[in-house]
Amino acid sequence: MAQTVLIAEDDADIVELLSLYLAAAGFQVLTAADGKQALATVREHPVDVALVDIMMPCMNGFDFIRAARAFSDVPIIIVSARTMPADKIVGLDAGADGYISKPFDPLEVTAYVRAVLRRASMRGTDAEGGDAPQAASGTGAEMGEQGSPSPSSSVLTCGDLSFDTERLVLSRLGRAVPLTAAELKIMAAFMASPGRVFSKDQLYTCVNGEPAVGGAGSVMVHISNIRAKLEDDPLRPRYIRTVRGLGYRLDA
The missing domain is CATH 1.10.10.10 (Winged helix-like DNA-binding domain superfamily/Winged helix DNA-binding domain)
Structure with missing residues (x-):
């Protein structure tokens, strides 16, 4: 079953671009145009990872992360044009698992999503006392030994x-x-x-x-x-x- 990525972003062009790349990589995509809608989505739907902007209406990304962390351990990656170290520190301290600065390469975002999901899967397996899983395969480019996508056959x-x-x-x-x-x-x-x-x-x-x-x-x-x-x-x-x-x- 395809893993689900939530995109919490109020810029329609960015949502369209990320949705296109993530869907092509085999992910199911949910979207939310503001923090409150994103929080409701996490409550109501099984979400495997969330990509979250900071500057959103109704509820900003920082507040969304804090609220989500009260009931969910879903991996959260901030995707923001705010690049000051203080912003990154606040976001990570609030409970984010990663930070990507805009403008971004959508392939990098897709690879980041896979890496976060692999780490979450390995943590879950370790907690159960099992062996760490191999990197999950998908329809998109997998990461090579140096962390870059391997060539596609299609x-x-x-x-x-x-x-x-x-x-x-x-x-x-x-x-x-x-x-x-x-x-x-x-x-x-x-x-x-x-x-x-x-x-x-x-x-x-x-x-x-x-x-x-x-x-x-x-x-x-x-x-x-x-x-x-x-x-x-x-x-x-x-x-x-x-x-x-x-x-x-x-x-x-």
Whole structure:
């Protein structure tokens, strides 16, 4: 059964990005937009680990941790833009198990979640007098000997582009291209069917999970941003070509 990660965060873009990566790594994801909602979720649902922002409405992250610790030992990782040592000390003293600073690499967050869960599992086994378990396997990248993700076997390629469908990383000539969650969804569609022409409406559905109703114009912005990150000359794109009157296609 998939382990459950609670994301307590009021920034919808961050929630979407983390949810995308964690779901791809095999976790079930619950979300809460404020501390009170997060506390209710921990009370009402089995949660294996919580990712918690500090600056949230209704109840901040510090207060959430203190309240949760009154009845739960769920591992809690703070994910915050506050990077002062005092903030980290307060968070850890309140009962957090780790602290990740924004901006973050979502792959690092996913690896951190696995590490915390492994430690919690080992503590539970030791308490029962059993042997420590092996690192749990999952659909995402596992940690190597040096703490970095091992290469994925589920990689789509198109020319000098590669897309790791497990780690959700697009690479060009072996170097990762930083993309937003929406841009990753578009590139996943392109890489799965290189040469296929996608209309703006189809790409909008890839991003939002629902048909476009007059809002497909946002796809043009995403395509422009992807080209700016991917192409040597975005004005003369080599990878993502415009097919006039139809949409876009990925060329090798």
